[in-house]
Amino acid sequence: MTPKLEISAVTKDYAPLRGGLAVRALDNVAFSVSEGEFVSLLGPSGCGKSTLLMLIAGFERTSRGHISVDGREVTAPGADRGLVFQDYALFPWKSLIENVMYGPLKRGLPRRTCEEIARRYIDLVGISGFENHYPHQLSGGMRQRCALARSVANDPAVLLMDEPLAAIDALTRNTLQEEILRVCDARDGRPRKTVIYVTHSIDEAVFLSDRIVLMSPRPGRVFDIIDVDLPSPRTDATRQHPEFHALTKRIWESLKIYAKPE
Numbered sequence: 001m002t003p004k005l006e007i008s009a010v011t012k013d014y015a016p017l018r019g020g021l022a023v024r025a026l027d028n029v030a031f032s033v034s035e036g037e038f039v040s041l042l043g044p045s046g047c048g049k050s051t052l053l054m055l056i057a058g059f060e061r062t063s064r065g066h067i068s069v070d071g072r073e074v075t076a077p078g079a080d081r082g083l084v085f086q087d088y089a090l091f092p093w094k095s096l097i098e099n100v101m102y103g104p105l106k107r108g109l110p111r112r113t114c115e116e117i118a119r120r121y122i123d124l125v126g127i128s129g130f131e132n133h134y135p136h137q138l139s140g141g142m143r144q145r146c147a148l149a150r151s152v153a154n155d156p157a158v159l160l161m162d163e164p165l166a167a168i169d170a171l172t173r174n175t176l177q178e179e180i181l182r183v184c185d186a187r188d189g190r191p192r193k194t195v196i197y198v199t200h201s202i203d204e205a206v207f208l209s210d211r212i213v214l215m216s217p218r219p220g221r222v223f224d225i226i227d228v229d230l231p232s233p234r235t236d237a238t239r240q241h242p243e244f245h246a247l248t249k250r251i252w253e254s255l256k257i258y259a260k261p262e
């Protein structure tokens, strides 16, 4: 079966800035992801996680190697891939519902339909009642829920998330992790979303993922891929599961050489 997403021997060099040296951000990265799989990229700052997402999204081109979605090579951004960023990237001058409607409107759907879609996803992420609020009137957690709704309202087959919860307080973060999984579930006859999730939190990667790709920096390489065999659905009880602790410990052991001294 063709994987949903295939990363084949991808190397990415950034051109030197003002006489400096070229940066090899990724070196010979390869792995594939099946439909409906939740895969996290985990590693220290600078290991190329964001670069890999930008390549999959089609905003950057590989220097060597290929990336394909459903067997078709990625050459540009497309509606089959949706992005969620850490800093929400909402339009500050649009209300919450206008932010969520933006994608469907751009696809040329009638306004009424877009509004229905937006209300459905706003409800799904738990922020109904705030449709007419503007981003600055919302908490960080609510803004991130809005950003999530805006991405899934476009119904991308592949969802790319770059540290979406990094700026969220710890208590809200746990709740939002569960919400992300729920939003990505199969619904309305559509399959579960395929997700590539960037984080530098070990707990978060273990809680969310089916598999975790461990990366090391300079140049960014994949040095291990770990299967997470925790029961679904993931709930608060998951965080007490012996396997949860065993995995977080094992991953910490292999990443701690990259921890920065205080």
Ligand SMILES: Nc1ncnc2c1ncn2[C@@H]1O[C@H](COP(=O)(O)OP(=O)(O)O)[C@@H](O)[C@H]1O
Pocket (backbone or CB within 6 Å): 014, 015, 023, 024, 025, 043, 044, 045, 046, 047, 048, 049, 050, 051, 052, 220
């Ligand atoms: N646009 C760019 N131009 C030059 N170098 C870049 C650019 N983006 C990232 N880099 C470099 O590539 C490496 C990987 O960066 P990045 O993908 O942001 O890592 P991560 O998201 O894991 O922190 C870093 O050394 C970074 O400085």
Ligand SMILES: [Mg+2]
Pocket (backbone or CB within 6 Å): 049, 050, 051
């Ligand atoms: Mg990054």
